[in-house]
Amino acid sequence: MKAEASVPLNKKAYERKLRDLHAELVKLQEWAKQAGGKVCIVFEGRDGAGKGGVIKAITERVSPRVFRVVALPPPTERERSQMYVQRYLPHLPAAGEIVIFDRSWYNRAGIERVMGYCTEEQAKSFLQVVPSVEKAIVDSGTILLKYWLEVGQEEQTRRMEERISDPRKIWKLSAMDLKSYSRWYDYSRARDEMFRASDTTWAPWYAVHSDDKRKARLAVIAHILSSVPYEAPAREKIKLPKRQKPHGYEDADFARNWIR
Secondary structure, rough: OOOOOOOOHHHHHHHHHHHHHHHHHHHHHHHHHHOOOOOEEEEEOOOOOHHHHHHHHHOOOOOOOEEEEOOOOOOHHHHHOHHHHHHHHHHOOOOOEEEEEEEHHHHHHHHHHHHHOOOOHHHHHHHHHHHHHHHHHHHHHOEEEEEEEEEOOHHHHHHHHHHHHHHOHHHHHHHHHHHHOOOHHHHOOOOOOHHHHOOOOOOOEEEEEEOOOOOHHHHHHHHHHHHHOOOOOOHHHHOOOOOOOOOOOOOOOOOOOOOO
Protein backbone atom coordinates (compact mmCIF):
# COMPACT_ATOMS: atom_id res chain seq x y z
CA MET A 1 0.00 0.00 0.00
CA LYS A 2 1.51 3.30 -1.10
CA ALA A 3 1.79 6.24 1.27
CA GLU A 4 -0.17 9.32 0.28
CA ALA A 5 2.00 12.19 -0.92
CA SER A 6 2.26 14.92 1.71
CA VAL A 7 4.29 18.02 2.44
CA PRO A 8 7.51 17.10 4.29
CA LEU A 9 7.75 18.35 7.85
CA ASN A 10 10.36 21.09 8.19
CA LYS A 11 13.12 20.78 10.77
CA LYS A 12 11.90 23.59 13.02
CA ALA A 13 8.36 22.21 13.33
CA TYR A 14 9.75 18.71 13.83
CA GLU A 15 12.06 19.76 16.66
CA ARG A 16 9.28 21.71 18.37
CA LYS A 17 6.91 18.73 18.29
CA LEU A 18 9.66 16.31 19.29
CA ARG A 19 10.54 18.47 22.30
CA ASP A 20 6.95 18.19 23.58
CA LEU A 21 6.95 14.42 23.03
CA HIS A 22 10.28 14.08 24.84
CA ALA A 23 8.76 15.79 27.88
CA GLU A 24 5.97 13.19 27.83
CA LEU A 25 8.45 10.33 27.47
CA VAL A 26 10.17 11.55 30.64
CA LYS A 27 6.78 11.45 32.40
CA LEU A 28 6.30 7.92 31.08
CA GLN A 29 9.73 7.00 32.43
CA GLU A 30 8.97 8.39 35.88
CA TRP A 31 5.62 6.59 35.91
CA ALA A 32 7.32 3.29 35.05
CA LYS A 33 9.82 3.75 37.87
CA GLN A 34 7.20 4.70 40.44
CA ALA A 35 4.39 2.36 39.41
CA GLY A 36 6.57 -0.60 38.38
CA GLY A 37 5.25 -0.50 34.83
CA LYS A 38 6.60 -2.95 32.23
CA VAL A 39 6.60 -1.96 28.55
CA CYS A 40 8.08 -3.96 25.65
CA ILE A 41 8.34 -2.25 22.26
CA VAL A 42 9.23 -4.25 19.14
CA PHE A 43 10.48 -2.56 15.96
CA GLU A 44 10.50 -4.44 12.68
CA GLY A 45 10.50 -3.29 9.06
CA ARG A 46 12.37 -3.36 5.80
CA ASP A 47 16.08 -2.53 5.63
CA GLY A 48 16.43 1.24 5.49
CA ALA A 49 12.96 1.86 6.91
CA GLY A 50 14.36 4.02 9.72
CA LYS A 51 14.09 1.80 12.80
CA GLY A 52 17.33 3.14 14.25
CA GLY A 53 16.23 6.75 13.79
CA VAL A 54 12.92 6.14 15.55
CA ILE A 55 14.66 4.40 18.45
CA LYS A 56 17.20 7.23 18.75
CA ALA A 57 14.38 9.80 18.79
CA ILE A 58 12.67 7.87 21.60
CA THR A 59 15.75 7.37 23.76
CA GLU A 60 17.84 10.54 23.36
CA ARG A 61 16.27 12.37 26.35
CA VAL A 62 15.51 9.52 28.74
CA SER A 63 17.51 7.31 31.06
CA PRO A 64 19.16 4.19 29.55
CA ARG A 65 18.58 2.52 32.91
CA VAL A 66 14.83 2.64 32.26
CA PHE A 67 14.69 2.64 28.45
CA ARG A 68 16.84 -0.33 27.43
CA VAL A 69 17.56 -1.03 23.77
CA VAL A 70 18.10 -4.68 22.81
CA ALA A 71 19.75 -5.48 19.47
CA LEU A 72 20.94 -9.06 19.62
CA PRO A 73 23.81 -10.37 17.46
CA PRO A 74 23.47 -13.59 15.45
CA PRO A 75 22.85 -16.60 17.72
CA THR A 76 25.74 -18.64 19.06
CA GLU A 77 25.98 -22.38 18.49
CA ARG A 78 24.49 -22.95 21.94
CA GLU A 79 21.60 -20.55 21.27
CA ARG A 80 20.84 -22.27 17.96
CA SER A 81 20.14 -25.46 19.91
CA GLN A 82 17.65 -23.75 22.23
CA MET A 83 13.95 -23.17 21.79
CA TYR A 84 13.84 -20.34 19.26
CA VAL A 85 12.42 -17.52 21.43
CA GLN A 86 14.48 -18.57 24.46
CA ARG A 87 17.32 -16.10 23.93
CA TYR A 88 14.92 -13.17 23.79
CA LEU A 89 13.08 -13.96 27.03
CA PRO A 90 15.81 -12.80 29.48
CA HIS A 91 15.66 -9.34 27.87
CA LEU A 92 11.95 -8.78 28.54
CA PRO A 93 11.27 -5.90 30.95
CA ALA A 94 11.12 -6.20 34.71
CA ALA A 95 9.13 -3.71 36.80
CA GLY A 96 10.18 -0.14 36.08
CA GLU A 97 11.69 -0.93 32.65
CA ILE A 98 10.81 -0.05 29.08
CA VAL A 99 12.60 -2.40 26.68
CA ILE A 100 12.94 -1.61 22.97
CA PHE A 101 13.81 -4.45 20.59
CA ASP A 102 15.67 -3.29 17.48
CA ARG A 103 14.51 -6.37 15.57
CA SER A 104 13.23 -9.23 17.62
CA TRP A 105 11.99 -12.80 17.62
CA TYR A 106 10.30 -11.90 14.32
CA ASN A 107 13.67 -12.40 12.61
CA ARG A 108 12.44 -15.95 12.10
CA ALA A 109 9.40 -14.75 10.13
CA GLY A 110 11.44 -12.28 8.08
CA ILE A 111 15.15 -12.31 7.33
CA GLU A 112 15.76 -15.92 8.42
CA ARG A 113 12.90 -17.20 6.30
CA VAL A 114 13.66 -15.12 3.21
CA MET A 115 17.41 -15.67 3.28
CA GLY A 116 17.17 -19.40 4.01
CA TYR A 117 18.59 -19.40 7.56
CA CYS A 118 15.66 -21.50 8.70
CA THR A 119 13.43 -24.00 6.95
CA GLU A 120 9.88 -23.27 5.84
CA GLU A 121 8.72 -25.73 8.46
CA GLN A 122 10.57 -23.80 11.19
CA ALA A 123 9.14 -20.48 10.01
CA LYS A 124 5.59 -21.82 9.93
CA SER A 125 6.03 -23.45 13.33
CA PHE A 126 7.20 -20.12 14.74
CA LEU A 127 4.16 -18.32 13.35
CA GLN A 128 1.88 -20.89 14.96
CA VAL A 129 3.56 -20.55 18.36
CA VAL A 130 4.31 -16.81 18.61
CA PRO A 131 0.74 -15.65 19.40
CA SER A 132 0.71 -17.90 22.48
CA VAL A 133 4.14 -16.66 23.59
CA GLU A 134 2.98 -13.06 23.26
CA LYS A 135 -0.23 -13.86 25.12
CA ALA A 136 1.91 -15.11 28.01
CA ILE A 137 3.99 -11.89 27.89
CA VAL A 138 0.88 -9.71 27.99
CA ASP A 139 -0.76 -11.83 30.69
CA SER A 140 2.34 -11.28 32.86
CA GLY A 141 1.45 -7.57 33.02
CA THR A 142 3.72 -6.35 30.21
CA ILE A 143 2.40 -3.83 27.71
CA LEU A 144 3.56 -5.18 24.33
CA LEU A 145 3.67 -2.81 21.35
CA LYS A 146 4.76 -4.04 17.89
CA TYR A 147 5.62 -1.59 15.10
CA TRP A 148 6.31 -2.27 11.44
CA LEU A 149 8.05 0.52 9.49
CA GLU A 150 7.28 0.42 5.78
CA VAL A 151 9.46 2.30 3.31
CA GLY A 152 8.79 2.61 -0.42
CA GLN A 153 11.07 1.12 -3.05
CA GLU A 154 12.42 4.44 -4.33
CA GLU A 155 13.13 5.80 -0.88
CA GLN A 156 14.77 2.54 0.19
CA THR A 157 17.05 2.72 -2.85
CA ARG A 158 17.97 6.33 -2.02
CA ARG A 159 18.84 5.41 1.55
CA MET A 160 20.87 2.35 0.52
CA GLU A 161 22.85 4.44 -1.97
CA GLU A 162 23.52 6.94 0.82
CA ARG A 163 24.98 4.14 2.91
CA ILE A 164 27.37 3.35 0.08
CA SER A 165 28.51 6.94 -0.54
CA ASP A 166 28.32 8.65 2.87
CA PRO A 167 31.35 7.74 5.05
CA ARG A 168 29.24 8.40 8.18
CA LYS A 169 26.78 5.70 7.20
CA ILE A 170 28.90 2.91 5.71
CA TRP A 171 28.63 0.94 8.98
CA LYS A 172 24.88 0.63 8.34
CA LEU A 173 25.41 -1.36 5.15
CA SER A 174 26.11 -5.07 5.47
CA ALA A 175 26.52 -7.83 2.91
CA MET A 176 23.14 -9.12 4.13
CA ASP A 177 21.51 -5.75 3.31
CA LEU A 178 22.73 -6.02 -0.28
CA LYS A 179 21.40 -9.55 -0.63
CA SER A 180 18.03 -8.74 0.89
CA TYR A 181 17.65 -5.52 -1.14
CA SER A 182 17.04 -7.53 -4.31
CA ARG A 183 14.33 -9.66 -2.69
CA TRP A 184 11.65 -7.02 -2.17
CA TYR A 185 8.68 -9.24 -3.01
CA ASP A 186 9.94 -12.23 -1.04
CA TYR A 187 10.01 -9.91 1.98
CA SER A 188 6.55 -8.61 1.10
CA ARG A 189 5.13 -12.14 1.09
CA ALA A 190 6.89 -12.99 4.36
CA ARG A 191 5.59 -9.77 5.95
CA ASP A 192 2.03 -10.46 4.82
CA GLU A 193 2.04 -13.97 6.26
CA MET A 194 3.60 -12.72 9.49
CA PHE A 195 0.81 -10.14 9.89
CA ARG A 196 -1.90 -12.69 9.17
CA ALA A 197 -0.51 -15.06 11.81
CA SER A 198 0.51 -12.65 14.58
CA ASP A 199 -1.75 -9.58 14.38
CA THR A 200 -3.81 -10.55 17.43
CA THR A 201 -6.21 -8.69 19.69
CA TRP A 202 -3.76 -8.96 22.62
CA ALA A 203 -0.65 -8.04 20.58
CA PRO A 204 -1.67 -6.19 17.40
CA TRP A 205 0.73 -4.87 14.81
CA TYR A 206 0.91 -1.14 14.12
CA ALA A 207 2.28 -0.09 10.73
CA VAL A 208 3.64 3.32 9.74
CA HIS A 209 4.88 4.68 6.41
CA SER A 210 8.41 5.96 6.96
CA ASP A 211 9.36 7.68 3.71
CA ASP A 212 9.13 10.90 5.72
CA LYS A 213 11.37 10.01 8.66
CA ARG A 214 10.37 12.98 10.79
CA LYS A 215 6.65 12.32 10.53
CA ALA A 216 7.16 8.62 11.19
CA ARG A 217 9.17 9.29 14.35
CA LEU A 218 6.59 11.70 15.73
CA ALA A 219 3.72 9.34 14.87
CA VAL A 220 5.32 6.35 16.58
CA ILE A 221 6.24 8.25 19.75
CA ALA A 222 2.75 9.76 19.97
CA HIS A 223 1.25 6.29 19.53
CA ILE A 224 3.43 4.78 22.26
CA LEU A 225 2.35 7.55 24.64
CA SER A 226 -1.31 7.01 23.78
CA SER A 227 -0.99 3.24 24.32
CA VAL A 228 0.41 3.31 27.85
CA PRO A 229 -1.90 4.47 30.67
CA TYR A 230 0.80 6.52 32.41
CA GLU A 231 0.31 9.46 34.73
CA ALA A 232 3.03 11.94 35.56
CA PRO A 233 3.97 11.45 39.24
CA ALA A 234 3.58 14.50 41.48
CA ARG A 235 6.79 16.51 41.51
CA GLU A 236 7.99 18.51 44.48
CA LYS A 237 9.13 22.06 43.98
CA ILE A 238 12.93 21.98 43.75
CA LYS A 239 15.32 24.76 44.69
CA LEU A 240 19.09 24.55 44.40
CA PRO A 241 20.83 24.67 47.80
CA LYS A 242 23.52 27.23 48.55
CA ARG A 243 27.09 26.16 47.83
CA GLN A 244 29.53 25.90 50.71
CA LYS A 245 32.12 28.64 51.21
CA PRO A 246 35.73 27.91 50.11
CA HIS A 247 37.21 28.21 53.62
CA GLY A 248 40.67 28.90 52.19
CA TYR A 249 40.56 26.47 49.27
CA GLU A 250 42.42 27.66 46.14
CA ASP A 251 41.95 26.16 42.69
CA ALA A 252 44.76 23.69 42.01
CA ASP A 253 46.44 22.94 38.69
CA PHE A 254 45.27 19.34 39.13
CA ALA A 255 45.51 18.07 35.54
CA ARG A 256 48.57 18.02 33.31
CA ASN A 257 46.58 17.30 30.14
CA TRP A 258 43.74 19.58 29.08
CA ILE A 259 41.90 19.06 25.78
CA ARG A 260 41.14 22.28 23.93
